[in-house]
Each structure stands twice: as C-alpha cells, then as structure tokens.
Amino acid sequence: MTAWNAELDGGRLLADELAGKFPDARGRFGPFGGRYVPETLIPALERLAAGVHEHLHREDFRRELELELASWVGRPTALTHARTLSRRWRAAVWLKREDLAHTGAHKINNAVGQAILARRLGAKRIVAETGAGQHGVATAAACARIGLPCTVYMGEVDMQRQAPNVGRMKLLGATVVPVVNGDRTLRAAIDEALRDWVSDPLGTYYLLGSAVGPHPYPYLVRELQAVIGREARAQMLARAANLPDAVVACVGGGSNAIGLFHAFLADRQVEILGIEAGGRGTGLGENAASISFGRPGVLQGSYSLLLQDEAGQIQETHSVSAGLDYPGVGPEHALLRAAGRVRYESASDGEALEAVKECCESEGILPALESAHALAGAKRWAQANPGRRILVGLSGRGDKDMPTLQATLIAQLDQERGR
Amino acid sequence: MKERPGERLSAAIRAAAAQGEPAIIAFMTAGYPLREQFREQLAAIGEAADVVEIGVPFTDPMADGVTIQRSSQGALRQGVSLAWILAELRTMTRPRAPLVLMSYLNPLLAFGFEPLARAAAEAGVSGFIVPDLPYDEGEELRAALATQGLALVQMVTPVTTPERLAKVCAASEGFVYAVTMTGTTGRNAASLPDLARYLGRVRAAARTPVCAGFGIRRREQVVALRGQADGVIVGSALVELLERGEDPVRWLQGLRGRPAD
Numbered sequence: 115m116t117a118w119n120a121e122l123d124g125g126r127l128l129a130d131e132l133a134g135k136f137p138d139a140r141g142r143f144g145p146f147g148g149r150y151v152p153e154t155l156i157p158a159l160e161r162l163a164a165g166v167h168e169h170l171h172r173e174d175f176r177r178e179l180e181l182e183l184a185s186w187v188g189r190p191t192a193l194t195h196a197r198t199l200s201r202r203w204r205a206a207v208w209l210k211r212e213d214l215a216h217t218g219a220h221k222i223n224n225a226v227g228q229a230i231l232a233r234r235l236g237a238k239r240i241v242a243e244t245g246a247g248q249h250g251v252a253t254a255a256a257c258a259r260i261g262l263p264c265t266v267y268m269g270e271v272d273m274q275r276q277a278p279n280v281g282r283m284k285l286l287g288a289t290v291v292p293v294v295n296g297d298r299t300l301r302a303a304i305d306e307a308l309r310d311w312v313s314d315p316l317g318t319y320y321l322l323g324s325a326v327g328p329h330p331y332p333y334l335v336r337e338l339q340a341v342i343g344r345e346a347r348a349q350m351l352a353r354a355a356n357l358p359d360a361v362v363a364c365v366g367g368g369s370n371a372i373g374l375f376h377a378f379l380a381d382r383q384v385e386i387l388g389i390e391a392g393g394r395g396t397g398l399g400e401n402a403a404s405i406s407f408g409r410p411g412v413l414q415g416s417y418s419l420l421l422q423d424e425a426g427q428i429q430e431t432h433s434v435s436a437g438l439d440y441p442g443v444g445p446e447h448a449l450l451r452a453a454g455r456v457r458y459e460s461a462s463d464g465e466a467l468e469a470v471k472e473c474c475e476s477e478g479i480l481p482a483l484e485s486a487h488a489l490a491g492a493k494r495w496a497q498a499n500p501g502r503r504i505l506v507g508l509s510g511r512g513d514k515d516m517p518t519l520q521a522t523l524i525a526q527l528d529q530e531r532g533r
Numbered sequence: 534m535k536e537r538p539g540e541r542l543s544a545a546i547r548a549a550a551a552q553g554e555p556a557i558i559a560f561m562t563a564g565y566p567l568r569e570q571f572r573e574q575l576a577a578i579g580e581a582a583d584v585v586e587i588g589v590p591f592t593d594p595m596a597d598g599v600t601i602q603r604s605s606q607g608a609l610r611q612g613v614s615l616a617w618i619l620a621e622l623r624t625m626t627r628p629r630a631p632l633v634l635m636s637y638l639n640p641l642l643a644f645g646f647e648p649l650a651r652a653a654a655e656a657g658v659s660g661f662i663v664p665d666l667p668y669d670e671g672e673e674l675r676a677a678l679a680t681q682g683l684a685l686v687q688m689v690t691p692v693t694t695p696e697r698l699a700k701v702c703a704a705s706e707g708f709v710y711a712v713t714m715t716g717t718t719g720r721n722a723a724s725l726p727d728l729a730r731y732l733g734r735v736r737a738a739a740r741t742p743v744c745a746g747f748g749i750r751r752r753e754q755v756v757a758l759r760g761q762a763d764g765v766i767v768g769s770a771l772v773e774l775l776e777r778g779e780d781p782v783r784w785l786q787g788l789r790g791r792p793a794d
Contacts, residue, residue: 415665
C-alpha cells in the first residue's frame with residue numbers, strides 16, 4: 115500500500131506486467147489489488163482461487179467453454195469496418211462487435227465461463243450484482259443454460275433506468291432483488307451481493323461481473339474477457355493486414371477494456387486508450403471517472419483508484435450510463451495507468467449521447483451508452499491523429515437504454531421533426 | 534506506555550470474566566442517532582460495559598447488516614468522521630472501560646496509518662477492529678499501531694480453516710473476535726450445534742481472551758456462553774435500542790443478569 119506513496123517505477127511495472135508476473139502470489143498487480151474482505155469470505159476466496167488455478171487452463175474446461183462460446187454465445191463476434199465513421203473522422207475505424215454476442219454485450223463471455231466454473235466447484239446457487247442489467251441478464255441466461263438457481267441484486271435507481279433488462283432477467287428465471295441501500299446503483303448492489311455471499315460462503319458462488327473486487331476476480335474476469343482482444347487482434351491482421359494504431363474501450367469497472375487491451379499490451383506501437391464516464395463535470399459526484407479524478411484506496415475487496423472524499427468516504431457518482439456508474443476501477447487498470455501503458459480520458463454524458471446518434475445514423479448500429487463513451491474517445495483521438503487505424507470496442511448494444519434514450523435523443527428528434 | 538499492544542483490553546476482559554460471566558463489549562456507532570449525544574452515550578455505555586467498541590461510519594459497510602448500515606449512514610449525514618471522533622475523545626472525560634475503534638479500512642488509509650496511530654493514542658484508544666482487513670493484509674497497519682502500543686484485533690469465523698485459525702489467533706492483539714455465525718451483523722444467531730466446539734478450538738489457539746460476537750441480543754445467549762467465551766460483543770441490538778431512545782445502561786445490566794438499581 116505504501117508503494118503508491120513511494121515513486122512507482124512505471125517501466126518496471128510494465129516489464130513485470132508484460133512478463134505475466136501479475137497478479138502475484140498475493141493477488142496484486144504491482145501495488146494494486148489484494149484481498150480486502152471480511153474473514154468469513156477468505157475460505158471461499160481461497161477455494162475459488164484454487165478452483166481457478168485447477169480448472170481455468172485445463173484442456174477439458176477450455177473445450178467446454180469454447181464450445182459454449184462458439185455454439186451458444188455466437189463467437190467469434192464480427193469485426194466491422196465502419197465505412198461512414200471512417201470517412202467522417204478521416205480515419206480507418208474498426209468496431210469489435212461485442213453487441214452481437216448473445217444477450218447483447220461482452221458480459222456473457224465472463225458469465226458463461228464463471229457459471230461453468232461454479233458448477234465444477236459444486237455451487238448450489240449463484241448470486242450476482244448488476245448495474246446496467248447486462249451482467250444480470252448474462253448471468254441469468256448462463257445459469258438457465260447450466261441449470262443453477264440465480265439471484266441478481268440490482269440498485270433501485272438502475273432498475274428504473276434499465277427496466278427492459280429487469281424483465282429479461284425474470285423471464286430467464288432469475289430472482290431480481292432491488293437494492294434500496296446506499297447509492298442504489300451498482301456499488302450498493304455489489305455490497306448486497308457480498309452480504310448474501312457472506313451468509314453462505316460455501317454453497318453460494320458469487321459471479322462477479324467486472325474485473326474488480328478481491329483476488330482472484332480481477333484475474334478471472336480478465337482471463338475470460340481476453341477472448342475479445344485475441345479475436346480482434348487476429349481479425350485486424352487478417353482484414354486490415356495491420357495492427358491498429360490505437361485501441362479504444364470504455365472503462366467502468368473495466369472488464370471489456372481489460373479484455374480488449376490485454377492482447378495488445380505487448381504491441382508497443384499500439385496506443386491504448388480507456389474512456390471513463392465524464393458525466394456532467396469534473397467535480398466530485400458529477401462523474402464516474404475513477405482513474406481520471408480518483409485517489410488510491412480500498413473498496414469492495416481491492417486496492418485501486420477510487421472516487422472518495424478527504425475522509426475516505428466513497429462518493430456517489432453520476433453517469434448517463436448505468437454500466438459505468440461506479441466509483442472504483444479494476445486494479446489492473448490502475449496498474450496500467452501507473453505503468454504508463456494505457457492512457458485514460460473521459461467522455462461526458464453529452465458526448466456519449468452524441469456518439470450514440472452518430473453511430474446509429476452512420477453505421478446502422480445502436481451502441482450501448484457505455485460503448486458510446488469509447489466511440490466519443492475514439493473520435494477525439496481520430497481528429498487529433500488524422501489518417502490512422504482505430505479499433506473501438508463496441509461492448510454492447512443500446513436496446514437496454516431505450517428509457518434513457520427516449521427521454522433524451524428521441525425526444526429531441528421528435529421535437530426537431532415536429533417543427 | 535511500554536506495555537504490549539492490547540494489554541489493556543485483555544486485562545479488562547480477563548478481570549470481568551474472572552467474576553464468572555463473560556465480559557460485555559458494547560458497540561455503538563459514533564454520533565448515532567444524534568451527534569450531540571455522543572459523549573453522554575459513551576459515558577453511560579462505558580460505565581455499564583467492560584469494553585466499548587466505537588463504530589466509525591463508512592459509506593460501504595459490507596460486513597454489516599441493515600441496522601449498522603442505517604446507523605452508519607445516519608452518522609455520516611451528521612458529518613461524523615474519524616477525525617471528529619478522535620477530537621471528541623481527546624477532549625472529553627473518557628469512561629473507565631477501554632475503547633476500540635471499529636472502522637473499515639478506507640477511512641484509515643485516508644487518515645494515514647502513522648498519523649492515525651498517534652492521534653488514536655492521544656485520544657485514549659486501545660485498539661482497532663477493521664472488518665475488511667484480513668490478517669494477511671494487515672501487516673502495515675499492525676506495525677504502525679504497535680509503535681503506539683495499540684492493538685489490531687483480528688476476527689475468526691466458524692469457516693476459518695484450522696491452519697489459518699492458528700495464524701490469525703497468534704496475530705490478534707487485545708482479544709480474538711470470534712464471529713459466531715456466517716452472515717452480516719445483526720441477524721439472529723444461528724444456534725450452531727457445534728458453537729461450543731468452535732469456541733473451544735479458538736480458545737485453544739488464542740493467546741489473548743476470546744470474545745464472541747454477531748447475533749447476540751439476549752441474556753440467555755450470554756449465559757450459554759459462560760465458560761466458552763471470555764467476552765461477548767453486542768452490536769445491532771444495542772444500536773436499535775439507542776435508536777428507540779431507550780436506556781442502554783439498564784439493558785446492558787440486564788444482559789449481565791444484574792437488576793438495575
């Protein structure tokens with residue numbers, strides 16, 4: 115923990131990251147990560163870590179997972195050349211289409227992998243948290259497929275703004291529990307899922323949806339999402355005959371970003387950009403950009419960058435996108451920023467909404483509000499670096515955002531057309 | 534000042550337990566329900582209990598049930614902070630019972646471990662309980678607190694493995710906090726058939742007194758723990774009582790089976 119206060123040696127951290135030394139034996143990515151949980155959860159985390167070690171890279175596990183990814187999730191997902199955006203932005207824009215994955219976002223890659231693992235570890239039931247509802251839907255679907263009962267905790271605020279996903283989870287057989295404590299968004303949902311897990315650490319499997327939380331989750335989720343970057347890198351080489359000059363993804367907890375980035379970390383010529391939720395301003399409480407505006411601290415099991423006040427109280431966040439509305443970020447992103455390998459910026463609510471509109475009109479694709487942050491960041495980069503190749507992680511589709519879009523973009527369109 | 538970390542806590546618990554009943558460790562969230570009542574409440578509880586555990590409010594109390602979550606939020610809304618608590622303690626007449634602070638890790642990190650140890654020692658605090666700091670992540674805080682003779686109390690649970698139990702008990706200072714159930718604070722205690730066996734294992738591994746907590750709210754439970762635990766920790770039940778504006782002293786005396794005068 116004190117390592118942060120001392121000068122961090124970015125070059126050394128990057129060398130260790132590229133050499134695969136992280137997470138280390140204590141579950142750390144340099145100074146970040148670790149396992150800050152109540153003692154009750156330690157045996158469960160140790161069993162999970164042992165299970166991850168035993169199964170994740172075993173041949174029969176990989177085969178089962180790959181079959182599910184190919185025949186049920188629909189992988190590999192497409193790489194789309196965005197012709198109109200390329201012309202408008204004066205760049206070669208490529209979209210990695212996780213919106214085409216089953217249930218509509220990258221979340222399914224992790225959910226199906228962990229559900230298979232949970233069954234192998236003998237779990238009786240699955241609990242999960244969800245923000246935008248995408249992880250909840252993915253988990254509900256994976257649990258239905260695998261035959262395990264599923265309970266999803268979701269903040270009351272998110273249940274309102276992502277209503278379509280609540281219905282989907284119910285149809286898929288999950289019990290959705292509204293969380294009325296705390297900030298009533300993703301953070302409170304994680305607290306509540308952890309409390310559920312604390313009450314039955316041996317029979318319950320906690321299927322965490324982002325690359326956050328205590329060790330081994332940040333590692334487990336990254337490994338399961340790394341398929342995004344592996345596919346995208348091979349597809350770029352096949353289709354564009356080249357690596358991209360820049361890779362861009364949105365970052366909330368950071369699972370789609372770490373999944374996309376990982377395959378490109380060693381390609382030093384490739385610039386990597388993470389785009390956080392800039393919300394409506396730079397002040398505390400106005401955004402959810404933990405790397406851009408946060409300080410190191412411990413929340414929900416790991417040491418990372420957090421939006422907090424001087425006294426270490428976690429701040430409420432704001433973003434138009436429920437999936438990015440989280441005051442922390444995965445520890446590996448904190449490391450990549452300290453190592454200087456990834457640059458993190460933010461895009462505002464307004465820029466994200468504008469990007470939804472532009473992507474719809476230009477490419478016939480309705481992106482999730484989360485993914486729209488990546489598009490906004492990519493556009494900015496393209497304008498500063500004309501004529502380059504950009505790969506954008508389109509992490510999910512925007513159907514779930516209809517309630518928000520109805521009140522913003524669509525209302526605006528109706529008004530313009532009515533005039 | 535040169536005593537071992539936690540010696541004051543251990544001594545208070547042993548002295549109470551020597552009377553034949555488990556010592557009472559009483560938890561209160563600082564400044565809840567009303568910030569203005571903090572001194573008065575602490576004085577009362579500090580007279581009736583053997584150790585007082587003062588809760589530092591945190592926005593994300595993930596190990597706690599609804600009561601302590603509510604009290605934590607209530608205290609935060611009134612501007613209660615670690616710095617405020619330490620300043621109050623420093624300037625007030627403190628009760629005879631030793632004090633431990635219960636805090637999640639992040640407010641302690643924000644304060645800084647070394648300034649924290651100094652400020653806590655000045656405020657007459659004897660130790661800390663940090664529910665999201667398992668012992669293997671606790672070295673830095675333990676070392677910083679030790680420079681001021683302050684204890685870091687560790688928790689064990691019924692699902693802690695035997696090897697780990699030995700290590701955690703060896704590391705714990707002041708007392709060992711034996712969680713008697715899985716789950717968050719404030720739920721009704723599952724009367725584990727093997728509670729006695731579990732506490733026996735903890736006592737065998739511990740160098741310090743062993744205090745049982747989570748879900749203790751009635752005199753019968755305290756009686757049942759006679760001879761099995763050196764102390765009992767009462768939290769949610771006491772917070773609820775303070776919320777209702779009832780007399781904590783009377784209730785704590787009732788837990789001990791001493792009629793109020």
